[in-house]
Amino acid sequence: MAETVVVDFPKNFTRALNDGQLRRNLRAAMDTLGMRRRTLFSDPVAFEQLRARGDAIRQRALRQLPELLERLETKCTANGIQVHWAETPAQANGICLEILRRHKATRVIKGKSMVSEEMHLNHFLEEHGVEALETDLGEYIIQLDHETPSHIIVPAIHKNRDQIARLFHEKIPDTPYTEVVEELNAIARKVLREKFFAGEVGVSGVNFAVAETGTLCLVENEGNGRMCTTAPPVHIAVMGLEKVVERLEDVPPLLRLLTGSATGQLITTYFNMITSPRKQGEKDGPKEVHLILLDNGRSKIWADPELRQTLKCIRCGACMNHCPVYTRLGGHAYGYVYPGPIGSILTPQLEGLDHAGAMATASSFCGACEEVCPVKIPIVDILRRLRVESYNKQDASNAVKGHGYKTNATESLTWKAWALSNAVPWINAVNAKLLGLLGPLLPRLPAWGIVKGWRQSRALPRFAGKSLHALAKESRIRDE
């Protein structure tokens, strides 16, 4: 990325934790999404079988990623879809702009796409005199408020109905204040309908790209995705290069896992399969379809067998919906495009640990995310790996960008001392005795470092006068 984003995590976290309205909105929304998911996947055995399949499909796709991407390109090209490769977001933006300029287009309508967020496409287009209008309702809401998505599936989840009502009233001309959901929907629909007709180029994301047939699959609920990909004469699809699957028959199980995990839906209202531009004799559809395949660090992630599992993600957002940390922070506090558990493993790899490494520390390793992940990404293991890399200065070929940023003598020495004490029984015994004797003094000492953090909301633990080792010995429990 051209500009380096500096995120002040502690400040963001404090602000989010102190925002009562945000906390209430998130809690209510996450409870609903979680409940819907549980209702749909009510049979744990069936769910395990389904997600084992999803995992296998994604693993098979990633195993042969380079070949599948080539096959996808060949098939798409044969179908009349123009394929472009972009190593960086800047390149992807450049390709978009070139297409727009060729068509002298200044009005873009957009379906929801996280990759376009990764590219900061809207901002880039605006700088080049192009208006990019988000047409997904949630995206439209946050665009009105000059915000970024706070969730990868439900971008305006941090807002409640009242806040949206006020926003519409203030930002959309001649809009009376209403809190009735149907009326709010109607207001957005009216504005968007006109924009759909005026859009010169449609931009969308891609949920799955099928190498076998050269098909781009797009999952959505509002029909705006279909409008963006059929109404304007040109359609540009942007996709992270990991989204490819091998066969058409791989799609149904993944679709089922995606909609069920994301919103608890058996299937979404719309499911689009785009395999070519408008053919001769057809009455609608874009005359040109472009597919931009973005790498942006994914090849590097792919090269490491453990980290590669990050790329299995189908972007359902279930990990966020079930994360106790995300539920209390919301997406904006993370500061980058992808928040929550998946963001916490993906972002440090894309942006570098030196920038986003703190995300790997914002987890209690509770494992709620792994429990719901529809493709069994070992999120906790990858977070742990990122923590290791944060202290690892060695330049191994598979080292994560910005590794070793946290290395410091104090922490290294502390852990070395801890290890010595716990690896040598007599030192451990002396320590236990000392803690038992001196422990009662602890609360009277001034709070410093980690003790200070603990004491902000918790009384200090009390060390026992006699350790279990000592008690076991006294009770003559056998030592062998």
Added chain:
Amino acid sequence: MECTATMPDRPEKVYFFGTCLIDLCFPRAGMAGMELLQREGIQVIYPQQQSCCGQPAYNSGFPDEARQVARQQLKAFPQDYPVIVPSGSCGGMLKHHYPKLFADQPEAAEAQHLASRVFELTEFLVNVLGVELEDRGQPIKVTWHSSCSALREMRVIEYSKSLVRQLKNVEVIELQRERECCGFGGSFSVKQADLSSAMVADKVADIEQTGASLLLSGDCGCLMHIGGALEHRKIAIPVKHIAEFILERTRG
């Protein structure tokens, strides 16, 4: 993660891995755990050479230090006896993470061997020993906290709760968000103290609304965390490890 290991037939002897936290702060829970086993006619061995499972370093980004400590445990529990752990978290470390920690080390087979013998205490009491409890205590309302590792890694919560349910004078009032983490997470509780505090605040509120007069759990990490938060807020709900509770209620 597999559900449960193949259960052994009722063994003559078991090892007891006390965990460092119980060793230093909750030794009575450890003694209670061993007494519960002995009471069933099992000979308990407590190797004095044991210390910590290594999880603090393992989860903080210091695998070499974790291995150094873990090696000491491999040495301390060499025989083919089941290793009983009164904690889902430390049990999970020994059972699920040692094989990963030693995957490319000379001790890989030893680590596998230890992992295959690990049982969480309540799982062992219920599944292998089939304990039957007679409640001799006064009526009491308690609530139960499931540690994330007991719930998702060791998957033993149903065993733990089934023991409490055997106590006829004990009414268990469940938390509204039982499956939600209390925010301990080891170093997380101090490195992300604000987040951890926000999580435990919600947990404390959930505990209070049950009206229970005691909080039980199978993990002393969570108990130290939640207990500390209750004490900080001057809420008079004590916390207790399940082993200690069961022993007290059933002692003649």
